[in-house]
Amino acid sequence: MFPFNYEWAWDMSHIVFMGGLWYALGIIGAGVTYVVAKSAWDTMKGHGGHEEGHH
Amino acid sequence: MSQSSLKPSETPADKNAYAGLWAVVLFAAAVGFYASLLVGWIVFPKLLYSKQNQPIDFNHVVHVGAVDDSCQTCHYFREDGSFAGMPATADCAGCHESMDSLQGENPQEKLFVQDYVEKDQKEVPWFIYSKQPPCVFFSHAAHVFSPKMRQFRDPEYQLPEEEVEEGAYDDTTCHVCHGFIGESEHNRPYEENRITGYSRDIWGENIAGIKKHTWERMKMDDCAECHEKVKGHKEACFVCHK
């Protein structure tokens, strides 16, 4: 799972597989952090319940 | 999408109320954060390991001084190439025959002789700092005698033409795994992981698992590290496992 694991090898299969995995995890992680942070910020700003959400 | 038609108030008073609450919550979070750091780094290790003293306080320095060929005098290889590890009481009795022929004044020796040697040489329940679990096959022979290791120790090494004395080894590298235990005058207490039953030496003194020297940790990764250096590649499982 990490390069320091005994099973890790710097070969194609590891790079592709784990690359894909960490890429996905990265997006999700970043996304969630962004959302939480922004929401906190908005709240501080006193926003909340405005209708921007609606399309 | 929020279907709610209610809207939270925006009067200054309420704003402050919310802000205040936020501050308090954040503060609480901070406290919780630091508290758990404290528990995790200080309290947890204390709880995790039990401490015991060795049945006999053994002085390596004295013994190494007293014997001719250091480590291997007591920690020898058997006929079949297996490593004897801890000497049996019978081995010790070679010198420590009986209470009438004590080697010195040390009370620990008296203790040893009367409690073990003279109790028909029953074995001393030593705690083994470096004890590996049942699933591990550790070949001292391979680590001491294999040409690879000899070459690793001394690049000029060649396989000897003539027969060398079987089982005789040079102990220049024992410390790589065992540290300089041969230079200790007292046994340090044996610490055991309450959950796993492992000696603390396996995970290492440092609870974060950080080591400065090779002998400070004995987990599989530590073996692997060296194996890759010496063998130039990772090993199959059936080299160290059984």
Next chain:
Amino acid sequence: MEAAESHEKQKMYGMVIDLDKCTGCGACMVACMAENNVPFRKDETDKFKSITWMRVYLLSNKKDYPYSDICYLPRPCMHCSGRGGHGHSPCVSVCPAVATDYSHATGIVSQIYTRCFGCRYCMGACPYHARYFNWWDPKWPEGMKEYLSPDVSCRMRGVVEKCSFCFHRYQRAMDLAFTEQRTELEENEYQTSCTQACPANAIVFGDLNNEEHQVAQLVSEPPEGKKKFRLLEQLDTNPKVYYLTSKDWVLSAANRSVKEEAKKAESGH
């Protein structure tokens, strides 16, 4: 871990089992169980849950009295090296946690009980049913733990186990070799428990890469009048256990691809 296995001679340990000699006495099964701390239970009649690293199967020519004939076939782990002999055996390639691997130094497929977490994918993948799961905690009657060998670690409930070609014997033999300044083993220094026990000497074990070993010779040229085969060769599992027989019906009873040919032959006439 196929990476350069350094300059040591690469071994490929394997077996040749002469079915003409095998009497089905079961000595190999018991010797194996005794050597490898294999547990047993009060009722072992459910063969689908009975751990026998070495299992002796019964083949029949399916003819009626007095033309019926039977033959026994001992089945250890085949230590497959997989397609092209790259070590991708059916089980090794599927184990999600690298609890079983193929050693290019010895050609032996390992099983690490402490790494295995019991998903049993390898059992599904192995066409020889050479892999067994510990459905229960191993238990020995009072006093019998005394005979357990420290050379083989006991398996806990919930993990898979299988024949290891008695690899611990290799480890012990190498210990001796090293102290004697050797890096190579004699043929007789490393033999499996079943090989050693077989009263009929039907099992021959050794390094298939070493033409001085009897296995290698038997495989390269089977004895007069005997045919050699491996189980399920056509699946590209590339097993390292060879069988010898002089009976044609045994060939077809044990080996599908041959059976197919036989069918074609018959239809041909």
Next chain:
Amino acid sequence: MEIAAKSAMDKINALFDSLTPKKLLELDAMLQPKGVKRAPFWQWGLWMGFFTLVALWGFYAAILCWFKGLNQTNMNDYYGFALWIWADLAVIALGGGAFFTGFLKYVIGKEMPLKYIVNYAVIIGFICYSSALLILGMDVGQPLRGWFIFWHANVHSMLTEVAFCLSCYFGVLCIEYLPNVLENRQLDKIPFIHNLTHNFHSAMGIFAATGAFLSFFHQGSLGGVAGVMFGRPFAFREGVFIWPTTFFLFTWSAAAFGPCFTIMLTKLIEAITRKKLVPDTAVRFLAKISGWMIGTYIVAKIADTLYWAFVTAPAAGWHLSDFYTGNAFYGYWILALEIVAGGIIPAGILISKKGRETGWSLTLAVILGVIGVSVNRWVMVLQVMAVPIMEFDQWALYVPSWQEVATTILPVAYGVLLISASHRYLPLFPYEIEQANAAEHHG
């Protein structure tokens, strides 16, 4: 209005302070979406109570398996994989509706009419995947070492791929489900949560895309699990790139049949609640897509089966008859059930406009579809284990133990509970709420 908000808050505090049956009912009412009509509390309570009992029964069985070990099951050395793994594959296939609907809505941008069903598809997905993980947690012999599959991952093993993508995608589902939970009438009044919901919605596209990506791989690798077993001629399939054909078939079939399941459950709930919860437009749209997906899938599946039956298997010395004769259970019927009854027929119905717009035929089609995909998963797990491979070996049949059955029913009960709760307290069906509010405005 402002007053309303604050007073509502205080009301809740008051309720928290001292709960009496009467106040409990008030709370129940306050938590429900505004304006909608819900079953009386006692009725709902009974319903929930019953399924809680079922779930507890299942949980008891699970405890047995964890503490006494897998000897509690009827699995054996021939059936290392059995009912549980089938249940896993099945629920994940059926839960496929979630990723596919999400994919269509957020990635393809098909907002209408999918917004009416997406929440619901997501919760089904959430249930299916959480159940799958739970079952996997039971199925391993050493649960405490379960994390090895990540830490010591063997990237060549399909199971590793499954484990990683499955758990990641489950994370995504949580993220997709969370906003819906937070939209609860009362929670939504807390500004931070309101913002959170809002921001999640705006960012959902990214998550959905990632989810789709992950699902593609884990649905596929689940197919790969069987397809790569070259020691098992019944399961083994030739590879495309590094994956056997089953990899793609599984993904495709999940996308195709998942919506069937979503529709089926919708119909079921509409029947139970005696309400229209999802507009026909949405259902028909899904049905149409599903129809074409199944259609294309079944063509591929037939092609694959033919190739396997006449090229792959014979190459290893097997004939089709070896797989379907000589035993008490597995016959050609199962092949027909899967491909004809569970594939061709539903495809036909759903593709034809008349078929999918007629109530009974739509229902029939989705039910057949669900059966079809479940049978496919069954075959790819259990029949694989049943077929003898060594010439002198025997067919192995298996009947699950009650513990296995109970633990497999557990997720169903848990699903019912979660949906019932969500339906009662969350704006699960926007359509229903729109209707309700519309009605209110008129009144």
Next chain:
Amino acid sequence: MKLDRRTFLSIGAGAAAGGAVGSLFTPLPWKLTDDLSIWSQNWPWTPDPARGEVTFAPTTCELCPGGCGVSVRKVKDRCVKIEGADGNPVNDGGICPLGSSGLQILYGPTRIKTPLKRAGKRGEGKWKPVTWDEALGEVAAKLSDLRQKKLAHTAAVYVNGGEGTVNNLFLRLATVYGTPNVFVSRTAWDTYADALLHMQGEYAKPAFDLENSDYILSFGCGIIEGWGSPVRMIRVNAQVAEAGSGKTVVQIEPRLSNTAAKAGKWVAIKPGTEAALALGLCHVIIREGLFNDEFVSTFSQNFEDWVDEVHTEHRGFKRAVLEDFPPSAVEKITGVPRAQVAKLAREFAAAKAPVALFGTGKGEEAGTLYGAMAVHALNALMGRINQAGGVFMLPPDADFNWPAPAMDALAQRSLRENRIDGAGTDRFPLASELPSRLGEVLADPKKPYPLHALLVYAADPAFTLPETEKVLAGLSQIDFVVYCGSQMNDTAAMADLVLPDHTCYEKWQDVPTPPGFARRHIGLTRPVVKPLFSTMQAGETAIRIAKAMGGPVAESFPWSDYIQCLEESMGARLADMKENGFWEAEPDKGPWYTAFKTRTRKFDFAPRIISPAFPDTKILLPTYEALTPAGSESGFPLTLIPYENLRLAAQNVGDTPFLVKTLPDSSLMNQESVVEINPATGKAFGLREGGAAILSTPAGETRVRVHFYPGVAKNTVALPKGLGHIGYDDYLAGKGTNVNALVGLLPDPVTGHNAALIARARIVPA
């Protein structure tokens, strides 16, 4: 802002969240996860065998008469594995499944750990541990008491064999004590020895030089199933499979056994008719003049017709077989096609070094005297006696030059009493003892006298004798049953007092020549470990009992202890035994003119017995007499035969857990014996594969599972022999059925020994 409950909750939530996040930055969760999995890898309840120095200790396996040399691997002072001893002439490194699971006996629950006195009802399994002094004292007291009451003859001794020091110590005890009722487990080897006694004038066990024979004609012998010395026989059999070896085995047997399957040729024959076939072969060989003319004409007698001193004409062997056993007649009896009979005979005669073997299965049943003589006649016809690859004579290993026993009047008197089984009486003049009749006799209300005491050493009559029901009933009638052995077998379970013996891994003892072995070979068991429990060398036990009884009995046991006895008995041989683990000597291979100890120094094809028992002299002219098991053909349409193999230990030692584990579905299913039946017959009787059925014979009935096996003839059912124990432990007891419980006595008309385990049977679906 007021600190209401909600604020309070929020603070708590905040702290919790913070704590949770914080812990992620400490070792706690990670180390705990790791340690928990490590815990699962070292569960305290999963054994971790102690490590230590590995050594190998030699001894001889005593679990069957095979006498294999074994090497026990030890770690420190624990035995961990038993392996065959390399270089041992019997098994050279090979070992059988029973032998290699011996440690399950040494350390297992079937071991008897201390002298036990029965506490509950007989066979109930309730025991009270007693000291050795108490135990031995009680035996001596009880026996002396009987002796005083002039009832010495009502105490019987039962041993598993007539050879070896320990068996003979018990036999000697019986003699000096004064009981004629000595029982020695009776095997085919003893019957063959009788045949040799009559035909060659000397009681000796046969030694078959199979390693050098090129054509082995086996009359039902389980060559690879435990006949003789199992490992040695398997090695012999393996020679056949050796490419290019001219060697072949022909198996004559009613069932496709492993031996039959491995043999070069399997001759399917009707159960119990082997003798007829042997004589049929003799017929062809004689008719076609294929026999060894030199041997027959010069070194044999009664081959041709002869006239006795009162001028009575007697048929010679030649005319008898020519008249009575033409292939056509043989075909009728045996079911073997006449053509095949002729073919077999010619093959046998044409072979360079042919030899015919006697003794069905493991040879555990006595068989008929004529059967043995017919087979030996076949060997004689081809002059296969004292020839390489043929048969030699081995006098029993009992030459210990012990001082003559001191016999007092009491002993001499009671020794003259008739044996309870009638052996040696007019009814059974040719039998010295008839253990197989024990059940019948004890159950018989008109028995000459009751038995008051029974001392059993190492044998298991309760399990191995036919008519188990009667035997068990009989045993419980005996006031005082003493069992001396190392395992709680069925007889031990029925005993009043149990005197535990060491196992062969804990004691010094001689192991007599393995049955059928080509040379005299005395093995030595050696203590590999110090005795684990409060057990005693059985020989020592015998000596102590004798000494405790005092008087002439004690005088006859001059040794201080068993070790001294062993040393004196083995004499010079002991040195070899200690060095190699065995002592060996070639058998007498003398030329034919010195080979025979008959009055005429010739081989006798039709020996005549002159004995008061026979008013008109009895001539033992080998012939075939049909054995008719009890029961009507209509009521019991099937024939039940047992089958034996190496996974089924059926003698005085039972299956170990490992051995039971190796039993296939076709022997044991769930806890029930599996009966083999020909598919056609099975279907005819409405049975199905694996289904339950009730198998009944005139002797009893039992529940079995069904296995369709084309290797048994139509209307025949075969049942595994060795299951259905009442003793031992949960790993063996109660599994399956004891064949002996289903078969009645089938006495040899000539000797009265049990001729075969065959019964009429009926089977119906359960």
